[in-house]
Amino acid sequence: MVIRRLLEQMGNEVIAPLRPSQRTLDLGVRYSPEFACLPYKLVTGTYIESLERGADTILTSGGVGPCRAGLYAPMHEAILKDLGYDFEIIIIEPPSRGIGDIYRKLQKLNADKLSWLALLGLVREGWAKVKALDDLERLSHYVRPREIEKRSTTRVYQKTLSWMAEANSIKEIKEAHEAGVAALKGIPQDPERDILKIGIVGEIYVVLEPSANLELEEILGELGAEVDRSIFLTGWTMDNAVADAMRLTGGRSVKRAAKEYLPEMIGGHGQDSIGHTIIYAKDGFDGVIQLSPFTCIPEIVAMSILPKVSKDYDIPVLSIVLDEQTGKAGLTTRVEAFVDLLYRRRRQRLEAGI
Amino acid sequence: MGRPITVGIPRAFGFYLYYPMWKEFFEALGVRVVASSPTTREILDNGVRETVSDACVPLKLFHGHVQDLADKDVDYLFIPRLVNMARDAVFCPKFLGLPDMIRYSLDDLPPIIDVRIDLRKGKLEALKICYRVGSLFTKNIFKIYDAYNKSISKFGSFKDLVKKGIGLTDAMKILHGKGSETDFKHNGELTFAVLGYPYNIYDPYVSADVIGKLHNMGVNVITTEMIPDEVLNIDSPEFRKEAFWILSHRALKAAHYLFDTKSVDGIIHLTAFGCGPDFMVNKLIELEAKKRTHMPFMSLMIDEQTGDAGVLTRLQAFVDMVKLRKAGEKEGVAWNESSDLSLYGDVSHGYKTAARADG
Numbered sequence: 001m002v003i004r005r006l007l008e009q010m011g012n013e014v015i016a017p018l019r020p021s022q023r024t025l026d027l028g029v030r031y032s033p034e035f036a037c038l039p040y041k042l043v044t045g046t047y048i049e050s051l052e053r054g055a056d057t058i059l060t061s062g063g064v065g066p067c068r069a070g071l072y073a074p075m076h077e078a079i080l081k082d083l084g085y086d087f088e089i090i091i092i093e094p095p096s097r098g099i100g101d102i103y104r105k106l107q108k109l110n111a112d113k114l115s116w117l118a119l120l121g122l123v124r125e126g127w128a129k130v131k132a133l134d135d136l137e138r139l140s141h142y143v144r145p146r147e148i149e150k151r152s153t154t155r156v157y158q159k160t161l162s163w164m165a166e167a168n169s170i171k172e173i174k175e176a177h178e179a180g181v182a183a184l185k186g187i188p189q190d191p192e193r194d195i196l197k198i199g200i201v202g203e204i205y206v207v208l209e210p211s212a213n214l215e216l217e218e219i220l221g222e223l224g225a226e227v228d229r230s231i232f233l234t235g236w237t238m239d240n241a242v243a244d245a246m247r248l249t250g251g252r253s254v255k256r257a258a259k260e261y262l263p264e265m266i267g268g269h270g271q272d273s274i275g276h277t278i279i280y281a282k283d284g285f286d287g288v289i290q291l292s293p294f295t296c297i298p299e300i301v302a303m304s305i306l307p308k309v310s311k312d313y314d315i316p317v318l319s320i321v322l323d324e325q326t327g328k329a330g331l332t333t334r335v336e337a338f339v340d341l342l343y344r345r346r347r348q349r350l351e352a353g354i
Numbered sequence: 355m356g357r358p359i360t361v362g363i364p365r366a367f368g369f370y371l372y373y374p375m376w377k378e379f380f381e382a383l384g385v386r387v388v389a390s391s392p393t394t395r396e397i398l399d400n401g402v403r404e405t406v407s408d409a410c411v412p413l414k415l416f417h418g419h420v421q422d423l424a425d426k427d428v429d430y431l432f433i434p435r436l437v438n439m440a441r442d443a444v445f446c447p448k449f450l451g452l453p454d455m456i457r458y459s460l461d462d463l464p465p466i467i468d469v470r471i472d473l474r475k476g477k478l479e480a481l482k483i484c485y486r487v488g489s490l491f492t493k494n495i496f497k498i499y500d501a502y503n504k505s506i507s508k509f510g511s512f513k514d515l516v517k518k519g520i521g522l523t524d525a526m527k528i529l530h531g532k533g534s535e536t537d538f539k540h541n542g543e544l545t546f547a548v549l550g551y552p553y554n555i556y557d558p559y560v561s562a563d564v565i566g567k568l569h570n571m572g573v574n575v576i577t578t579e580m581i582p583d584e585v586l587n588i589d590s591p592e593f594r595k596e597a598f599w600i601l602s603h604r605a606l607k608a609a610h611y612l613f614d615t616k617s618v619d620g621i622i623h624l625t626a627f628g629c630g631p632d633f634m635v636n637k638l639i640e641l642e643a644k645k646r647t648h649m650p651f652m653s654l655m656i657d658e659q660t661g662d663a664g665v666l667t668r669l670q671a672f673v674d675m676v677k678l679r680k681a682g683e684k685e686g687v688a689w690n691e692s693s694d695l696s697l698y699g700d701v702s703h704g705y706k707t708a709a710r711a712d713g
Contacts (some may be wrong), residue, residue, distance in 0.1 A: 033633040075634050082641055129478055174422065235538070258368035264435060264450045294408060297630035301405045310638035 028326050031079060038071055038212060038292035039205035039325050047076060051085045064123075064310055075196075128170050132177040136160050139184045141228065144221030145196075146189040154218055156183050182325055196225040196342050201273040201278035202291030203299050206322050213291055214328045216335065220289075222338045228285070230276040254279065261305050270298030281313035286342045288315060289335075294323035316342060355593045359491060361467070362385040362428030364419035365393065366412060367449065368436055370522050370552040371579075374529050375509035376432065377596055379484065383491045386526045388428055390419040393559035397422050402658055404459055410628040411560060411657050413455075420463070430467050430490075431456075437472040438600075445600055446631055470692050474641040485546055512706035516579050522557050542572040544676060547612050547637070548633075549578055550624035556657065561624060561656060562665040571673050576618065578608040583612045607679060609639045620650040620676045622669075627657030650676050 036044075077089045085290030136157070144153040158178030169174040198220055206212045207229060217227045258275035277288045290306060292299030303319050310317040318338045320331070360382050363369060369389065377387045391397065393415060400419025423431060433456055436449045447454075453468035468598050473479050481502060489497035508529070515525035515535070524538040546568060550557055555577055556559055565575050576588070586607045603625075612618050623639055625632040636653055643651035652672050654665065 033637040036633050075637070078641055089657070163660065218497070233672040248411075262451055262454045264437070265453075268453065270447065281513055295630055295633070297447040298451075300406055300408050300413075301447060301455055305451075305458045 003174070008189075011189060025324055031083060033336065037203075037296050039203070039293055040211075041324060042081070042205075042209070042212060043072065044076060047080060048083075048085075051080070051087060052112065053347060061308065075349075104136055116294055126168055128173050129164065130174055133161075135177065136164070136180045136184065139181060140227060141217060141221065143184050143187055143189060144218070145224045145226050146193055148188045148190050150222060151259070152187050153184070156187055162186065168293070188242070191223060192345075194343075196286045196339065196346070197224045197228065198342070199228050199230060199276060199285050199288045200291060201230045201276040201280075201288060203269050203293055203296050206291045206293050213322060214326065214331050216289070216291070216331070218337055219332055220339070221351070224284075225342075228280070230272065230280075261309060268271075269304040273299065273302040277306060277309055277315065278313060279315060281309075281315035286346060287338065288317045289338070290317060290319040292319065292321050294321050316345065356383060358386045359430070359547050360388050360428045361430045362388050362390065362423035362426060362464070363432050364416055364423060365390045366416040366419045366557070367452070367553050368434065370373070370556045372509070374512040374526055375505045377506035379501050379505035380432075380488065380491075382487055382504045383497060388423065389425060390422040390426070393419075393557050393631075395559075398559070398658055408628060409707045410448070410630070411626045412551070412557075412629075414658065415557070415560060417456065417460065418450070420460060424460070426462055428523065430465050431463060432467045435468055435470045437470060438474050446602070447629075456617050474538050475477050494532045499516075501636065518584065519574075519576060519580050521556065521575070521577065522552055522579060528679055541567055542574045544572065544619045544680075545574040545576065545672070545674075546617045546619075546622055547576050548622045548624055549608055551605070551626070551629075552577065552579060554626050555624055560626075560660075562660050562662050563653070564622070564624060564669065567666060567669055568673075573668065573673060581608045581611060602635045606638060613642060613649055614643065618629065618649075619680070621651070623651070623653040624671070625653060625655050627655055650679065656697050694702070 008128035024045035026045070028043070029040035031048065032044045034040045042292040043109075067264045073089060080087070101135055113141075117202070140153055140157040147153045148176045158182055160176075163176040163180060167173040173234060198260070200216070210217070217229070254272055256275070261274050262271050273290055276315050280288050288310075290299070290303065292303065304320065306317050309315075316338070318335065358599055363373060363376060373389065376390075380387045397418035398415055399418070400421045401414040401416065403418045404421065405414040420433070421433060433453045435572075436445045438445070453466055457463070457466060457468075457640060467487060467490065471483055484502040484505075485495070485498055488501060492498065494605055505657070512525055512529060515528060516522060516533070518539050520528065520535065524533075527533050528538070547565060548568070555565065558566060568575050585603045595668070609621065609623075612621055621639075623636055625636050639651070640653065643649060652668070654668065656665075
C-alpha cells in the first residue's frame with residue numbers, strides 16, 4: 001500500500017498485488033518446487049497474478065544470507081522466465097551493500113524524474129503511514145479480546161484500513177489515524193474479562209501476512225487472548241535496513257536474550273524466535289505461539305531449542321508449522337486447546353497463590 | 355596413567371569432508387578418536403525420535419550418531435560450529451545451530467567441543483581455533499602447533515586422493531591403511547556424476563548405496579569433491595547472486611561445469627527430503643538441464659523411508675536410457691530430445707506420486 005503510493009507518485013503505473021487468495025496459493029504451489037516454503041509459494045503466486053494483470057516490472061527486496069530468502073528473487077525470476085513471462089525484476093538490497101546500487105535502481109523507477117527532495121517527502125509520508133497502520137493494528141489486538149459483540153473489532157478495523165488507504169498526505173494520514181483510533185476505542189468492551197496474553201514469534205512472512213497464518217490473531221482475539229506480535233513492519237525495517245546501514249546491531253536486546261541458547265546468527269528469525277520467547281516469559285505472558293513455514297530451516301533450529309527454553313522459563317510454547325495444506329478448522333482446534341490449557345494453568349496458579 | 359582421553363566424532367555432516375584432518379589433529383595430541391558406528395536402522399530411528407519432525411534426514415541422522423557416541427562412553431563430543439571454510443559462502447543454518455540443537459534436544463551428553471570455525475577472520479584464525487581446542491588437552495603450545503601442521507598435511511593428501519577420482523570414504527580407507535588406490539579404481543563403460551551433499555551421498559545407508567549400485571552396473575561415479583577447485587570457485591555469471599551455502603554453491607557449480615564440458619554421460623542429483631537449500635539447487639539444475647537437452651539428468655530424493663528396491667529400479671531405468679541413447683547416437687539416429695525428456699519427466703513424476711502414496 002505504501003510502496004504503491006510512492007511508485008505512483010514517481011510516474012509508474014502500479015499493479016499492486018491482490019491479497020493472496022486460494023488461487024494465489026494454487027498457482028504458487030503449482031509452479032514452485034515442492035519443498036519451497038509457504039512464503040515462497042505465495043510470492044510465486046502473487047507474481048504470476050500480477051504479471052497476468054499486465055505488470056512488466058517486479059519490485060522486490062533482496063537480502064543477505066544465511067536464510068535462503070535472499071535468493072528467492074533470482075530464483076523466482078528464473079522460474080517465471082521459464083514459464084514464458086517477460087518482465088524486468090528490480091531487487092532492492094539492504095543499504096549496507098552499497099547506496100549506489102539503490103540509487104541506480106530508484107532512478108530506473110523514477111519515470112517522472114521527481115527531485116530528491118520530493119522523493120524524500122514521499123518516503124516520509126510512507127513511513128508515517130506504516131507507523132499509523134502498525135499502531136492501529138496493535139490497538140485492535142488490545143480491543144478484540146475485550147469486545148462484547150463478536151467480530152465487531154474486525155469489522156471496525158477493516159473500515160479503518162480503508163480510511164488509511166485513501167489518505168494521501170501526512171495531514172490526511174494523521175486524521176485517518178486519529179479517526180481510526182477513536183473508532184476502535186469506541187467499540188463496546190467488557191473491562192472485567194479475564195484476558196490471556198499470548199506472544200507470537202516466528203518467521204516474518206507468516207507472522208505478518210494474515211492470509212498465510214489464517215488470521216491467527218483474530219482467532220486468538222476472539223478466544224479472549226490479547227496478542228502481542230514480536231514483529232511489526234516498522235520495527236523490522238528499523239532493525240534490519242536502517243540499523244544494518246549504520247552498523248548498529250538491530251534488536252540487540254532480543255539477540256542478547258537468545259545468546260545463552262543460540263549464540264550464532266542463523267538467519268531468518270530463528271534467533272529472534274528464541275529471544276522473544278524469553279522476553280515474553282520475563283514479561284509475564286501466559287504463552288507463546290511459534291509460527292513457522294514448512295521446511296523453514298532457521299525456525300526448525302529454533303523449534304529444536306524452544307522446548308528447553310519453555311522448561312527453563314516455565315512458559316508454554318505451541319509450535320505451529322504452516323503449509324499449503326493447513327486448514328483453518330484444524331488450526332482453530334489446536335489454538336483453542338492451547339488457550340484452554342493456558343486458562344487452566346492460570347487458575348491453578350491463582351489457587352496455588354503464585 | 356589411565357586410559358587416554360577419547361573424543362567422539364559423529365559419522366554425519368562434516369565427518370565426510372574433514373574426518374581425516376580432525377582425527378590426525380587429535381591423535382597428534384595423544385587423544386584417542388572414536389567415530390560413531392556406520393549408520394544402521396537403529397541409529398536412524400534414534401535420531402528420528404529425538405529430532406523435530408520437520409528436520410531433514412541428515413539432521414535426524416546426526417542426532418542418532420551423537421546418541422551412538424554417548425553410549426560409547428566418550429569423554430568429549432567434537433561438534434564444531436562450521437560457519438565458513440573459505441570465501442563468502444557459509445554453511446547451511448543447520449550447521450550454524452548444530453551444537454545448540456544437540457545440546458538442548460539430547461540429555462546426558464558428555465561435554466561438547468563446539469568451537470566456532472569461521473575462516474573469514476584471517477589467516478591465523480585456523481591456528482587460533484586449533485589452539486582453543488588443543489589447550490583442552492595439553493599446555494604445550496609446540497605440540498599443538500605440530501598437530502596443526504600434521505592435520506593440514508593430512509587434509510592435503512586426503513584432498514589429493516579425492517581429486518584423483520577416489521570417493522571420500524574410499525580415500526579415508528586408503529589414508530588409514532586399508533587398501534591402495536588401485537583397489538578403488540573402477541573401469542565402467544559409463545561415467546555419471548552424482549551431485550548433492552557428501553553426507554548424503556557417501557552414507558551408504560541413507561543414499562541406499564547409490565554409488566555402490568552404480569559401480570555394480572558398470573558405471574563410474576564422480577562427485578562434486580572430485581571436480582577441480584578452480585571450477586568450484588569461479589563466480590557464476592549464470593546466477594545473479596552467489597549461493598550463500600558453500601555446499602549448495604559447489605553442487606551448482608559442479609553441475610554447470612559438467613553441462614559445459616560434457617565430461618560425463620549423465621547427472622544424478624541426490625537430495626534429501628526436507629532439505630532447505632536443495633529445493634532451489636534442484637530447481638536451478640533442472641532448469642539448466644531443460645536448456646541443455648544433451649545431458650541426461652535425474653533427481654533422486656531420499657528420506658528415512660527410502661527403500662533399496664525403489665532406488666535400484668530407478669537407477670537401472672536411468673542407466674538403460676543412457677545406454678540406449680548412446681547406441682542411438684552411434685548409429686546416427688537423430689535423437690528426439692523432447693520426447694526423451696518428457697518420457698523421463700513422466701516416469702519421475704509417477705514415481706514421486708507413488709512414493710507419496712506409500713509414505
